[in-house]
Amino acid sequence: MKQEKTTVVEHHNFQGDYRILRLAAPEVGPLVKPGQFLELLIPQLDDRILRRPFSIYKADAEGVSILYKPVGRGTQAMIPLNEGDPVDIIGSLGNGFPELGAGKIPVLVAGGYGNAALYLKAKELKTKGIAFFGGRTAQDILCVEEFKKLGWEVRPTTDDGSLGTKGLVTAAFDPWMQEQEAEKLELFVCGPNPMLKAMGDRAIEHGFTAWLSMDKNMACGVGACLTCVIKRKTEDGGWEWARCCKDGPIFESREILWEE
Amino acid sequence: MKQEKTTVVEHHNFQGDYRILRLAAPEVGPLVKPGQFLELLIPQLDDRILRRPFSIYKADAEGVSILYKPVGRGTQAMIPLNEGDPVDIIGSLGNGFPELGAGKIPVLVAGGYGNAALYLKAKELKTKGIAFFGGRTAQDILCVEEFKKLGWEVRPTTDDGSLGTKGLVTAAFDPWMQEQEAEKLELFVCGPNPMLKAMGDRAIEHGFTAWLSMDKNMACGVGACLTCVIKRKTEDGGWEWARCCKDGPIFESREILWEE
Amino acid sequence: MSVDLSIKIGSMEMKNPVTVASGTFGYGPEYAELVDLNRLGAITVKGIGPEEHVGNSTPRTFETRGGMLNAIGLPGPGAQGFIDKYVPFLSQYNVPVIVNIWGKSMEDYGKVVEILDAVDTVSAYEINLSCPNVKEGGSAFGTDTDSFSRVIELVRGKTQKPIIPKLAPNVSDIGVFAKAAENSGADAISIMNSYPAMAINIETLEPELANRTGGLSGPPIKPIAIKLVWDAAKATTLPIIGMGGIYEPEDAIEFMIAGATAVAVGTANFTDPSTINRVIDGIETYLSQKGYRSASELVGTVKA
Amino acid sequence: MSVDLSIKIGSMEMKNPVTVASGTFGYGPEYAELVDLNRLGAITVKGIGPEEHVGNSTPRTFETRGGMLNAIGLPGPGAQGFIDKYVPFLSQYNVPVIVNIWGKSMEDYGKVVEILDAVDTVSAYEINLSCPNVKEGGSAFGTDTDSFSRVIELVRGKTQKPIIPKLAPNVSDIGVFAKAAENSGADAISIMNSYPAMAINIETLEPELANRTGGLSGPPIKPIAIKLVWDAAKATTLPIIGMGGIYEPEDAIEFMIAGATAVAVGTANFTDPSTINRVIDGIETYLSQKGYRSASELVGTVKA
């Protein structure tokens, strides 16, 4: 974990509303493990004081890239960032994805910017498997070619049927799963909460492993403030708070006590 | 008085640290009287909420210009303003300079950005007289050629002697004044407080008229908050608060009860 | 569907819930060229004492991160001066006028009302029991329930017009004061005044304000004000005029949801005098988009 | 000329006046990769109760204009858990550790100290009498002088180490509490906790925090904190640890001029963990440029 006061290397539209921000990060870049994130202090975010967490999409010895969608005050304030502008990051943060279990078939499941969190994992895994990407429209299905280039089979689903199977990611995943030996599957999931929950439920029902990247509002990003907690089951049948930023963001589906 | 949400037309270095900002102002421009000012809401002034007052240097049917020097948070945040950037002004504000008295000889006295406040007056006056401009170095003596073009004689003074007489503005003014019929002089003064005070004292001592543009921190700029008050003598020998933004910024030297 | 924006503060009818915070809008004329006064729900004028008062020395305001400090010290023309100088102007408009009143002693409050009460243009009194910037009276009345209640009772005895005590924010339990206001005959309460605060110049070691301390206002205090309004709304059935850092329509709406029947735009007038119009329009749009028939329906709807 | 930055809080020596605000720096390890803990004047850890505690539901924080709200609700491992999990780590460093303690009842405060007092690594206790986010205890003790004094006396009876009550900001006269702390045997006081506040989501009508209300921290509260420190400094001779919105060295210096012997960096850690270093360096530079020989010389030098 390092704090790096650095600069923007590149910033451009990627697809639809999504944008890619590449930052020089000779300190942070080499530390990155797949599934980790960084905390960005957005310059000129007027009168807001908190950093924003972003999954690390790509990382190497010189820098890191994030893939984001402007949705609120912070992400919108990122749009004017130009090459050479100063930024401040803390990274890499969080536990990251574990190693694939021996003999397991890796399955990636993602929605929206979730693809960003999975890319490094897809690259790292020697065994290439299958990726289920869900989105509202074709515009929201990111990086398909990139994952294919890495050797993955990609099955997109869209709410409006504009790409791949029409429906939620489960519409493609469920029929496929029927034909598998469930306990051999190992899922790496990153996406909106309902998707995480849906995959978590299936993992428990069908007895496979599912690593879920949990998305919770954060303040410090390093485990100090206790903002980003979720309920994690304890051995005695109870639960304890676990910090998504430090103990996570990756949790195995069986660990999570879903709220509501 | 109008509020105008408008844009930057031009913004450039003028001389030394001084800069000129030209704004489109079809509403405010035509209202301007010499000696008035505007209140600028500086965009991207991060977490600061107050407008900043600036004398109106030039004004016409299409726009207004201000001449400023970056000295603090607000003025520094103005530097990156570019053509087309949105700005918000309220103007024109304050009483402005009165008409020249019949048979009077007009004298301009200015320091720093004070020249900006006097330019429109210099232009408006049919009788052209003499202008005393003081500054630290030659770099701080602004607009000399412009005033000359309008038909004024300009006598600069600088602290370091790099232009004109060495010393304060009084070093040039005092000897000149000795040769005049003092009661015929009418001064229009804009500059730092010590200059205002020095000229005000001379006006009272020698019996001439001196209109002083008073510089006081402001919040609202329109007379509502009662921030910018100075002590004005009342007829009964006492004093009352007068608002620089509304009752001023121009006061005749005899009106002012100097503090300390 | 058209929305009924009107609300009532005691017997005073406001065409919409938006007024201005005392001291941030002068006495009316100051912003009249920039803001259509007839659009306001009410005009609240700068604090008026029994007699002319000079207020504090300068500097009287200081800009802080996100907000400002003020220690104006309640200068003003006094009650009779207000009638002479400003009532003719204000009477031209079709807008209720709330006069914010203050005193150094309990009797002073009574005196102001005695002088003003015959004036038709004066619609209601906001009783400033919370000015952080005068030595005597002001805040002292606002933080002690006994004298707080006695000032209200005294004013109540002198007028039939709505009286609106303005509560001090620097108390542990604002509910006690809200309830005391109700019991003492107030028609509404207003919350909050600027918060006692200070800034020191680290070069000169001197306070940035001549009065040494002042009141913090603007966006920084909004979350404090929202809580105070919510707390007070639980303690009293009186209508509340909520204020503190309202800059956007969303801020005003948040105050109403917390329990404010009306709201006041304060420091935002200095930043952008068009705020008032934006807030009125924004409340109307919000109410109509959400299917409310009236502004009152929104008041106190917080799910808490 | 080299400046002596060291100060004393009771018997506790700090190599410089800068600590961190409880709850914004975890228990030590969280920021250890980003901040050299040995540089700190002291480490103040997150509030510790007598037993393990779960704290509030989420959302626990919310960003506001210029600051943030928190209602964490004091989750933590409890006194024994703290010893087991964090003392071994903390004892590696050459920095005094201030343990912030809290309880639901008066006895709870005593219990925490009983469990911790034998631990050498624990240098001092900051007694949280002002947490806005727990139902029982916390703030209730901080706004009533009787129970305030009794908690301090009880803790005093259990330890020789410095005890530092943390005062509630939402009182009319903090001087009373400062004096009461002194009379009850405290060694210092700390000011201020986050200020009770609230935010409501205008789409859902729900409070933005699960706990409904929370505490406002960060730059918005600094001018309030400066005034509280100044007020308290006039009422007591105890050293004061000042905090509230410290983001820049200038902020810390302002607190010291107002009367704070030490300062704590809080919310700023989240924004920029390098703040602490910047603040320590900045204080040193300021002192040496102005010709002070020691940090203590600056304390309370405000010309007011």
Ligand SMILES: Cc1cc2nc3c(=O)[nH]c(=O)nc-3n(C[C@H](O)[C@H](O)[C@H](O)COP(=O)(O)OP(=O)(O)OC[C@H]3O[C@@H](n4cnc5c(N)ncnc54)[C@H](O)[C@@H]3O)c2cc1C
């Ligand atoms: C571990 C993690 C990884 C993430 N990776 C990405 C990514 O790769 N690409 C991407 O576009 N976004 C990502 N996000 C979400 C991203 O942080 C939010 O889009 C962003 O915080 C929204 O900020 P805003 O200022 O635009 O919105 P605002 O609504 O203005 O934010 C207000 C506050 O809410 C918080 N917040 C709002 N939405 C979220 C959210 N979904 N998750 C967490 N905090 C939120 C913000 O941090 C801020 O404190 C990630 C979030 C987490 C927790």
Ligand SMILES: Cc1cc2nc3c(=O)[nH]c(=O)nc-3n(C[C@H](O)[C@H](O)[C@H](O)COP(=O)(O)OP(=O)(O)OC[C@H]3O[C@@H](n4cnc5c(N)ncnc54)[C@H](O)[C@@H]3O)c2cc1C
């Ligand atoms: C009537 C009038 C006309 C002016 N005309 C000009 C002009 O033509 N050109 C120019 O360069 N400057 C002019 N000024 C001064 C200009 O407003 C200040 O330079 C500016 O306010 C400093 O702001 P800042 O944010 O850079 O400094 P900061 O120190 O960050 O300002 C902090 C606060 O202090 C106030 N303040 C600081 N210095 C002054 C000052 N000298 N006068 C009033 N308020 C101050 C600011 O408005 C702000 O509220 C004028 C001031 C007045 C009152």
Ligand SMILES: Cc1cc2nc3c(=O)[nH]c(=O)nc-3n(C[C@H](O)[C@H](O)[C@H](O)COP(=O)(O)O)c2cc1C
């Ligand atoms: C410059 C200034 C002057 C004020 N004068 C008064 C006053 O005379 N009487 C009063 O009750 N409140 C006065 N206030 C307090 C405001 O009415 C209001 O309660 C406070 O500023 C909070 O609202 P805001 O954050 O929207 O400004 C004044 C505030 C400011 C900023």
Ligand SMILES: Cc1cc2nc3c(=O)[nH]c(=O)nc-3n(C[C@H](O)[C@H](O)[C@H](O)COP(=O)(O)O)c2cc1C
């Ligand atoms: C997330 C968070 C958690 C906090 N937890 C505690 C705590 O456990 N005990 C305590 O006394 N104060 C706690 N505080 C208050 C801080 O210690 C500090 O008093 C307050 O935040 C003001 O300082 P700041 O503005 O620099 O943050 C907490 C503050 C924050 C923001």
Ligand code: FES
């Ligand atoms: S964001 Fe602070 S603990 Fe996770």
Ligand code: FES
């Ligand atoms: S700046 Fe408000 S009255 Fe002059």
